[in-house]
Amino acid sequence: MLGRSFIYMAIGMSLSLGSVAGTASAATTLKVQTSTQSGGYSFGYLKENWLPKLEEMTDGEVSIELLPIKSVMPRNETPEGVAAGILGGDLTSIAYFSGRNPAFAILGDLIAGYDSPKQVQEFCRNGGGAEALQTLWDKTLPGRIHVVGCGAVSKEALVSKVPIRSVDDLKGVKIRSPEGLAASVFRAAGASPVNIPFSDVFTSLEKGVVDAADASAYVNNDKNGFHQIAQYPLYPGIHSMAVHQFTVSKKKWDKLTPEQQDALKQWFYMAYGDLLNALDDQDKSLVARDTADPNIEVIDWPQAERDKFRRIAQGAWEDTATKSPEAKAALEAHYKFMRENGLL
Template identity: 25%
Template sequence: MHHTSLIRVVALTATTAALLVATQAQAQQTYEWKLVTSWPKNFPGVGQGPERLAQLVEEMSDGRLTIEVFGAGQLVPGFEVFDAVSEGTAQIGHSASYYWKGKAPAAQFFAAVPFGMNAQEMNAWLHYGGGLELWNELYDEFGVEVMAAGASGVQMGGWYNREINSVDDLQGLKMRMPGLGGEVMSQMGVAIVNMPGGEIFTSLQSGAIDATEWIGPYNDLAFGLHQAAEYYYYPGWHEPTVMFEAMVNDEAWNELPADLQAILRSAIRDVNQDVLDEYTARNNDALATLINEHDVQLRKLPDDVLAEAKRISADVVQELADSSELAGRIYESYSDFQQKVTNYHAISEQAYYNARNPDGEVSFDNANAE
């Protein structure tokens, strides 16, 4: 072999080796992240989502990316999760976007819209209807990347310490209800109070509030809300689902190699479905326990309350849509998608439910479902 050819081969080999070492170094580099949530640590359902996320990411990345999960108040208060991620105090957060309505009012569209889309429909809009792109556009100025990370399904209408027989019975009630639903209720004469989940029970028990909504039977039983109020109302018109969110700090996200980004994205998508599956599996049994073991009075919200809530909801949502150019585009995308999916679901899901259970029968031993 010619001398210069030999030098060239050696040089090439050295370059290849150097590249290989660099690639291996990147592959071996580890990342330790902090995850902050708005939920009590290890709380059933929504609080388990972040724990599952951390576990999945560690397994899938073979320990290259580890995530330490902090419950509300452990590192930052539950309502400061967004700021913590935006500022880089934590690399990732798990919460619900309507808590940030003070910073980005249009964020409420991505959590829960009264009489809006349910979990199945929201997932379709977010992932195949342009919703997620709009959500990220909204969070861009805060340096946050966002993904859907769980859903509650249709929530309950709330716990009341007195019976509600008409709209008049709502006047002057003090109630914990976040987001657009809270805005609607305040226009119906309710004094709305906001607080993180961990403070609800004591507030209800002490009489600081007269009513609250939290999530649904599985979580409400875990919080012991039946010990503080006896009337449990449905349906949760204000939250046809709550979509939970995983927020990632942009700089932290961009530092990850492509394979870890893909792992994180896939793990979050897994958690998104898993949280909803758990709620669907657990809610009915928890409701039966509340009714049969704790003598909770299950009640349907009166028709006039639902009709009035629906009327006011349309105005409240429209007002939010008019609040900015981006809010207008989000609303247009959301409402167009809802119209189409409602149309299709009328002859699919809804028609099937009606065929399967034409009388809407439920079988809780002592439930008064009238």
Template identity: 25%
Template sequence: MVTVTSTAKKVLLLLGTVTLLTTASFSSYAADKVYRLKLAETWGPNFPIFGDATKNMAAMAEKMSNGRLQIRIDSSNKHKAPFGVFDMVKAGQYDMGHSASYYWKGKVPNTLYFTTMPFGMVASEQYAWFYHGGGMALMEEVYSPHNLLSFPGGNTGVQMGGWFQKEINSVDDLNGLKMRIPGFAGEVLAKLGASPTNIAPGELYTALERRTIDALEWVGPGLDLRMGFHKVAPLYYTGWHEPATELQFLFNKRSWDRLPEDLQEILRVAMRTASYDMYIQNAHASAEAWETMLNEYPDIQVKQFPESVLTAMKTANDALLAEHAANDAQAKKILDSQAEYLKKARRWTTISDKAYLNSQQTAE
């Protein structure tokens, strides 16, 4: 039997008190630790809507974390590499990025499917695919080998088909056409004889004005009107190529793994909320800008591509999809998932949204 003296009891009690104080102090320190992250965006400073998404996300994350998350945003004028976001985040130069997945198709071809696809899903269908149809898991499969995580970063909805200086009456008019158009749609037009290119947002107007390009697509009225494209290309075509353009928040995986679980969850919520906010903000801005276009700029001519051109685009698109799927097992997996989900979701979109719009038009 061991007898504990009164002195020993005092020592043990003191040690226990010190241990409790040390544990409590450490826990308090961990809870108060500030994590400072750097984000690089493709857009210029104070760029509307797209740039608002990053600012809203950062503000929400800071508030929900009680100041433990501080995110510094560097626009393209600061880091000088609007299309270098992928590389900078991958290398750890930045913890986060905000851009568009299809910009990286030259580096990692299968990234392009996570922005939007011609003749593909609209925004509600695509968001459902991401969060409930397996899209997030497929995106992680593509990005994780590059030390990256990708999250939806804001949707534009259906984009307009672009600003043209000459009317498109037949497929022959696409031959040799120099157009700023990224992603899979650029491949479709190239197959039909056009010369697609990608240009940084800040250089678009100058390229169109100086006839470096013959046409460009950007987003829709909410952003296009501010850019002034109507001053140098009055023909405004309706969309076919980007029915649900989803931007992305990129995250360096090591930076992500260093964060406590509660802060990771706060970021998930902040990014998801900022993405939806961008979607409705763009819808509002486009509705207002469209009204302005109709009333104040009567010289803008709204056009639809002829049926023969749309048919040729769809044929080229289907052929390219088949080619990509045949040459890459991962691409096939993604494209099959999107096609299967679109088939299922479109049945509901047709009998709900489309039927409602048709009935409203009939009633008028």
């Protein structure tokens, strides 16, 4: 631990927040590591369209430098980087931290819980989600991390070589799924989860190792050529919707003025709402194209089937919630919001 801490401190001396010492109004640049590659659509969209807006909103007093995944810290160690001042913040998948506490799995991706990313955005912003995540980080790294916000921007679209038009059609289907909550839900629905790397999805589908795959958003599945061999995509997806957190160092947060803090929070939710719409437009354009293709059948589950799948998923959620007090509290936060909004 001392060795790692020493390395982190050394890195921090060269990569710490580029802020001018002095008053709270001094210009501050937050180095924020993301969970996307620098060439990814989301990374480029935020960099081009939303980083300049933050400077406008704060009269140039607060800015962000986005960093790609693994550029400074391993993807599951960004909170330590934020806490130590190596990073100004992270904008990354909450599920990366599931190994620390199962509560992160529940807050990071409540499999089959929500029908749309907009519902998740509302949960995070106004339904207690960000507060639940803050409570969890206060337990994990007390006084070190401030949660600015959280949210999802897309729902994964299942790819399949066989038609899956209902919950019953999942029975016996060999489906690529990482171990954890997603695999538990698919297993409870009668499917046979297979844990293979994302890089092997195309070959595994092609060779029949799996019949379907929990892969990515429709636009990403299209770019990877999955629909060439798995011609029964499910859209909108039925299962996974990764939730991202935007956190900053508590020490750095406390140095911002209340006006700057409010601007940073407003900026995040505006940026993520816009990114959500941009990704949704891309998905819908591709779905319209594929719907007209006689070789592809885009399957959209009726709401009754989605609700049935959610009820099956509840068993897996509640099993995960028994594994820690924080996991139980996280699920209760979801349940409160879902009941208030007719999702349960």
